[in-house]
Amino acid sequence: MPGKTPSDSIIGDKLNHIFYSAEGRVIVTIHATNIYRIQQFFDACDRHNRKVAIDGKYLERVIxxxxxxxxxxxxxxxxxxxxxxxxCPVQELAILSSGSDGDPLTPMSNLADHIHKKLRLKENDLIIYAASQTPSNEKAVTNAIDRLMSQGARVVFGKDVHVSGHGSEEDIKLMLQLTRPKYVIPIDGEFKMMKAHQEIAESMGVQPSHVFLLDKGDVVEFSNGAARSSDSVPAGHLLVDGLGVGDVGNIVLRDRRLLSQDGTVIVVVTLGRRTKRILAGPEIITRGFVYVRESEDLLDQANHIVSNVLSKSLTQHVSEWSSLKSGIRDSLSRYFFDKTKRRPMILPIIMEF
Incomplete structure (x- = not known):
């Protein structure tokens, strides 16, 4: 961002004005580690004769x-x-709240959804979201604020109750001028932000080859006072599922996503080991795809398609299970998409007797 990031000190006067106009409880959700803002909150409470209750064990420990x-x-x-x-009378009470890991969004969202363990909205409540909206939580913050306002709460957020903890362009220039680094490695934020940091560093005299823009896993190696790009290391998200750590990959996630969107269709058929004829089935079982009682014609036709695919393949002496399953899957997939515009996961099961 161009310019300079405002000082935290300007928020104190704004908080005093907000507290002065509050008719009921003042509920402030805040980053538990923002000590300066917490001090401003207590100063405002003391000035306006409000008692303070603290919500959140992590916040209590930090304070x-x-x-x-x-x-x-x-x-x-x-x-x-x-x-x-x-x-305590509502007009004399203020509540400082933070989530279990010190975040300000969780208590506000829980309050909006009526699932907060301690708090319920009351008439004339004033909610202060004393934090910035980031690209990762902007939608969630906006939705929580909308839900609170729709229930009659007054919500204050944005520049009136928070300033960014990140330096703007002039702040970064001042840092570079004071420290005069030989190497610069921008970290955190989106790539466009790191690119802007690179351009600022170069404008302040840092050599272009001494600015490293890194992705996850990239390595910069320092040796004898010199830095250079080195090999990458494995990095990224590590998924925890039950007792398994890191054993869920993209293919498993893709399958789960397909199951959640269009459901699954299981086709069970029994073939004669010697005769190579259909002895039982096909039987089609669906889960999360269609309501069976209202889709009997659809599933009857699917049965006919499976029977025709198997009969044709066996007539042509195609007996490899992988080929038979592939034929069933492809034919049913085309048929279901034509009729429903959905692509359920199709699992053929072939047994021999």
């Missing part, structure tokens, strides 16, 4: 440590435990 080490100065008379806060 306790920061207070003990002298980074937070909290008037003890304004703190309430949760039980006492329930008896």
């Amino acid at each position: 306790s440590i920061a207070t003990r080490e002298g980074f937070l100065k909290i008037p003890q008379h304004i703190l309430l435990n949760w039980e006492k806060s329930l008896k």
Whole structure:
């Protein structure tokens, strides 16, 4: 972003104005590690004679440590435990909330969906989302705010209650001017952001060959004061499924996605080992594809297609199970798509007797 990132200090006056206009409870969802913003919240509560209840074990732990080490100065008379806060008049109460891992979105979303363990919306509630929207959570934040507003809550968010923790263009230039690095490795953010960082570094005199734009797994090797690109290492998402770690790959995910979208069709047929004729079936079983009682004609025709494919293949002395299954799968796939515009996963099962 061009320009300079505003100072956190400007938020204090804005919080005071917001607290002054609040008629009911003030509920602030915040990053648990944003110590300066937490201090501003307590200062506003003290100034406007509001008691404070803290929601979130991670947040409680951060506040306790920061207070003990002298980074937070909290008037003890304004703190309430949760039980006492329930008896406090709404116009005298403020609640500071954060998720189990310190995020501000979870408590706000849970409050909007009526699944918060401790909180329920009340008349005249004021919700403050004291965090930035990022490309990864923008939709979720917007949806949560919409749901809260549709239920009558007043929600304050954006530049009135938060400034970015990321430096803008002039801040990055100042950092480069003060540190004068030999090498620059932009990290975090989208590629266009790292590219912009590269251009800023080069404009400040860093050699183009000394700026590294890295992808996941890329390695920069430092040796004797010099840096160079090296080999890549395996990197990326590691999926945990039940007791398995890393054993679910793209093919399994693709199959699960297909099952969730268009369902599955299982075709069971029994062939004679010697006669090579159909002894039983075909029987078609569906799950998540169509409602059987309303699709009898569709499935009857599918039965005929399977029978014809098998009869034709056996007449031509094609007895390899893989060829028979492939023929069934291809024929049914075309038929179902023509009739329903859906592509269920088709699993042929052939038995010999």
